[in-house]
Amino acid sequence: MLKIASGRLEIEIPLPGESPNDTCRFDRAGFISSIILDGKHSFCAAEPTNLVHPTSGGQGLCNEFKFDVACDEADVGEMFPKFGIGLFVKPDDKPFCFFHRYDVKPFSIEYEHKPDSVVFNTEPMPCLGYALRHTKTITVDDNLLKMHVIIKNTGEKTVAMREYCHNFLTIDRLPLGPAYRVDIPGLSDRGTEILTGTVKGNGNGYSFSGYNSKAALIEAAEAELSDTVPFTWKMSNSDSPASIEVTEHFKPVLLVMWAIDHIISLEVFKGVTLEPGQTQEWTRTWLFDSSDK
Numbered sequence: 001m002l003k004i005a006s007g008r009l010e011i012e013i014p015l016p017g018e019s020p021n022d023t024c025r026f027d028r029a030g031f032i033s034s035i036i037l038d039g040k041h042s043f044c045a046a047e048p049t050n051l052v053h054p055t056s057g058g059q060g061l062c063n064e065f066k067f068d069v070a071c072d073e074a075d076v077g078e079m080f081p082k083f084g085i086g087l088f089v090k091p092d093d094k095p096f097c098f099f100h101r102y103d104v105k106p107f108s109i110e111y112e113h114k115p116d117s118v119v120f121n122t123e124p125m126p127c128l129g130y131a132l133r134h135t136k137t138i139t140v141d142d143n144l145l146k147m148h149v150i151i152k153n154t155g156e157k158t159v160a161m162r163e164y165c166h167n168f169l170t171i172d173r174l175p176l177g178p179a180y181r182v183d184i185p186g187l188s189d190r191g192t193e194i195l196t197g198t199v200k201g202n203g204n205g206y207s208f209s210g211y212n213s214k215a216a217l218i219e220a221a222e223a224e225l226s227d228t229v230p231f232t233w234k235m236s237n238s239d240s241p242a243s244i245e246v247t248e249h250f251k252p253v254l255l256v257m258w259a260i261d262h263i264i265s266l267e268v269f270k271g272v273t274l275e276p277g278q279t280q281e282w283t284r285t286w287l288f289d290s291s292d293k
Helices: 069-073
Strands: 002-005 009-013 034-037 063-066 079-082 086-089 104-106 109-114 117-122 132-141 144-153 159-165 180-183 194-196 199-201 205-208 216-221 231-237 242-248 254-260 263-274 279-290
Touching: 002 109, 002 117, 002 132, 009 132, 009 144, 034 279, 069 079, 144 159, 144 263, 180 263, 194 216, 231 263, 242 263, 263 279
Parallel strands: none
Antiparallel strands: 002 009, 009 034, 063 159, 079 086, 086 104, 109 117, 117 132, 132 144, 144 279, 159 263, 180 205, 180 231, 194 199, 199 205, 216 254, 231 242, 242 279, 254 263
């Protein structure tokens, strides 16, 4: 377990392959399992087990490269890349399944750890003509957490995929209800009616009509999102002085939010297209604050 800290934030980052950072879904470089502000406010939640599908093992801030086409191209018994994790063995002729536990040959992930930062370097392992070199830097400064990602296509084929952070978040484990709100200035007006489960529109954002014991999911397509960069959103709860303000320094291609029990997972997708030899980079920041500091 790696730990980084500032004057206000304490962050825990399990090593690649160390539980809970041993899934077949989430990037093993920089899987953030715990965030504590001012020694008293907690924000990370674990993906529950009472879902309609087996849990995929998410917790806190965990990223995913969505590149299912690699599985489609592999024959049964062949390997295909799951970027951020390793090479998977395709067990049958079914499409990629995000909660399946594949046999995996992990990528080599090296890291440089300092008191307030960690740099992860994931080395490529060419497969099916695809390969990606990946550097992720996580830093803390006062009450700000920053994640910077650089990827380079070192393979022979174009890589067209989406990357996103799952944000399994809570505010002090308070249950879902009207006290929670998610403000998204770059989202078109959601109105005020119930949209799905207990999720209701709250103008440019969402709230909840009550507790939600079953997962509720809602999406906003690219056309419903502003072109403004950076793209920001804020999560708060009127029963807690703590809040989270997130800044995505890119134009999203999709926004998804799902929520259950005390967990709100807002996912902002970045579109990535890389020709061989090309590089892209982007940044996300999380500002954790509290009025009782």
